[in-house]
Amino acid sequence: MDFNVNLRSTDGSRVDTTKPNETEQKELVIVEWRDIISTSGWEQEPTCPTFFNVGWLVREDKDVIVLATTKDLDDFTGESSDPPPVYYGFHSFPRGAVVSVRPVSS
Numbered sequence: 001m002d003f004n005v006n007l008r009s010t011d012g013s014r015v016d017t018t019k020p021n022e023t024e025q026k027e028l029v030i031v032e033w034r035d036i037i038s039t040s041g042w043e044q045e046p047t048c049p050t051f052f053n054v055g056w057l058v059r060e061d062k063d064v065i066v067l068a069t070t071k072d073l074d075d076f077t078g079e080s081s082d083p084p085p086v087y088y089g090f091h092s093f094p095r096g097a098v099v100s101v102r103p104v105s106s
Contacts, residue, residue, distance in 0.1 A: 067093075
């Protein structure tokens with residue numbers, strides 16, 4: 001499956017625009033992952049569904065892959081101790097459930 005994401009905001013700028021600064025910029029990726037499914041009756045053997053999430057790759061190690069679904073370029077709450085951008089809306093995937101991690105092509 002091939003993805004070409006060209007998201008635009010209301011002013012026509014790209015939604016995933018990054019501004020260079022002293023903090024590390026996270027990569028925008030697509031995570032393909034498989035989930036469990038169970039049945040409670042006489043159904044035939046089910047197959048595990050596959051899902052896709054898009055977000056900024058926050059962390060990846062041997063056990064987990066963590067994505068952020070929101071990137072605040074200005075730290076609008078002013079609560080972060082880190083300089084902008086600030087990432088929110090985290091999803092943590094067990095490594096064993098992940099089929100692939102691919103960069104979003106622009």
